[in-house]
Amino acid sequence: MEGSIRQRSKGSWEITIDAGRDPATGKRQRHFESVKGTKRDAQQRLHELLLSVEQGVYIKPTRISLGEWLGDWLNSYVATNCSLATIRSYETEVRCHLIPALGAIPLTHLQPQHLQSYYAHALSQGRVDGKGGLSARTVQYDDHILSNALSHAVKMGLLVRNVADAVDPPRPEKKNMATLLPEDVPRFLETAHETPYYELFYTALYTGMRLGELLGLRWCDVDLDMASLSVVQALYKHSGVCKMVRPKSSHSRRQIALSPSLALLLRQHRGEQQARGILLGKPLADTDLVFCRTNGKPIEPAVVSHTHATVLKKAGLPHIRFHDLRHTHATLMLKQGVHxxxxxxxxxxxxxxxxxxxxxxxxxxxxxxxxxxxxxxxxxxxxxxxxxxxxxxxxxxxxxxxxxxxxxxxxxxxxxxxxx
Incomplete structure (x- = not known):
């Protein structure tokens, strides 16, 4: 087994290896590859190639670029194995950050230093609008996407190793989640009582459900006699269109016990919806949404978030996201000794x-x-x-x-x- 290194110009090296004979044609296979960096970088790459030939895992280089592979990976693997929210999130990061910075690099030529350089650049001036760098959390998310995509390329036989494993992404500063204090909850609910979404806010605090899960909840998913509800679908909005989707994982599809006060509140809420349905000539059905507009259509998530912010301001409480009501629920339970x-x-x-x-x-x-x-x-x-x-x-x-x-x-x- 032979290999050689030739300097082409300053900081540029050409590697040549003898990859044996093609099993199909019997012709001799030679692999040429350019490496930018020091001679030591070229020697390391040559060693990797020779080792892959010796171990029988050598993969003939393809002309596919990293950008092309990311597109294929999104359309084939991600589209069939991830939730809609994850798909949209991955697509945005790949389109806005990863392809512009790394997309032109041939997939088989991708090296750890390419990723490390990108992370450093993204932290300092990676924003699309040119107004500074990305947060450490966003760059870490980019690393997560790249690592997953390259791992899939290894499984598909396009790469010998995942170069992202050799890179250390930035570590974001750990921050405690914002929550309502126990003494703030009554004041929040008292103020929320003046809004059309009091029952929704109350349910969020007493169940820890996500906003999409609350807006996708139907009466057939609620058992008031047994004081429990089942999370089986969630409302998801993209490009102005609302649709119901299955929760993102099997753990998200769950049953939640209701407190007596919440079960009573939901029973009253159902009675009000039944009365309104009779007046409108549309009796309440089991498949109707628990939290909806007066015409039965889904509530816009942004409307709930805006109302939530208004309630906090009116109650004189610090601003937290609607999602932080979920963290509040968890915090209160842990404080009370729940396992x-x-x-x-x-x-x-x-x-x-x-x-x-x-x-x-x-x-x-x-x-x-x-x-x-x-x-x-x-x-x-x-x-x-x-x-x-x-x-x-x-x-x-x-x-x-x-x-x-x-x-x-x-x-x-x-x-x-x-x-x-």
Missing amino acids: PKIVSERLGHSSVAITVPKIGEGEEERQLVAMAIILLMLNTNGSFGDITIGEGLEEMAGVIDQERIRNLENQIKLLTPKKP
Whole structure:
């Protein structure tokens, strides 16, 4: 097996390898490739090519570019395996950022330094409007898209390895999610009562459902007698058109238990819709939407988001997104000692690891509870030596108000293993 390197110009090298004979024609195969960089870069690429020939995984180079492959990948794999929201998001990133910067590079010539250079450039001046760079989170998302696309190219036999694995994308600064404080919830709901969407806001806070899931909820999905509902579809809007789609994953298709107050509220809401339907000469059907306009058509998501912002402003509360009501629901449940696994299932997350890191409020409480449980497991009388649980918590965390101590005590009692 032979290979050679020849310098073509400053910073440019030509690699030649003997790839053996074509099994079909018996003709000798030679591979030529240009590498930009140092001689060491060229030697490393030559070593990779020779190793692929030796291991029998050498792939004959094609003329397809990275841009062409990204387009094929979007149309074939992504279009059939991802949700509509993910498809649109991927298409936007590929069209606006990845193809303009990297699309012309031949797929088989793509190197880690190409990606690393793009990430650095995108952070400093990657915006389409020319007004600065992209956020670290957006560049990390671009890396995620490229990694997935290149992994699929490896599976399809177009590449030997995924070069994105050798690149370190920027790490965005971790931020705690914004939520309503427990004492802010009554004020928010009181103000929301003046809007046509009070029942929707109440359901969002008490179930943690996504906006699209709420707007896609039908009466046949709600069992008021059993106080539960099933998430089986969601409203999705693109290019001005609303359509109902299946939730993005099997975990999103879930059943959620309703609190007595929410079940009662929805029963009253259904009664009002039935009465309005009789007046309009259109009786309420099981397939009708729970939250809709007076004519039964879906509510525009932007209208709900705008009303939500107005309610917060009128109530004198800090601005948070409608989606943050979902985080509020999770935070309140975790603070009350509900197991993270149960919270994760209610939210439709595939893993508890997705749920807990998103919740900023309550982290200190969870750490205190964990420490308290460890200490309690070392004692036989269920206390911190000769002091009570509350006194022990105060010793660990300084001054804690009595209501917080009671909440923490309840969490500890629920989670502490009982001694035989």
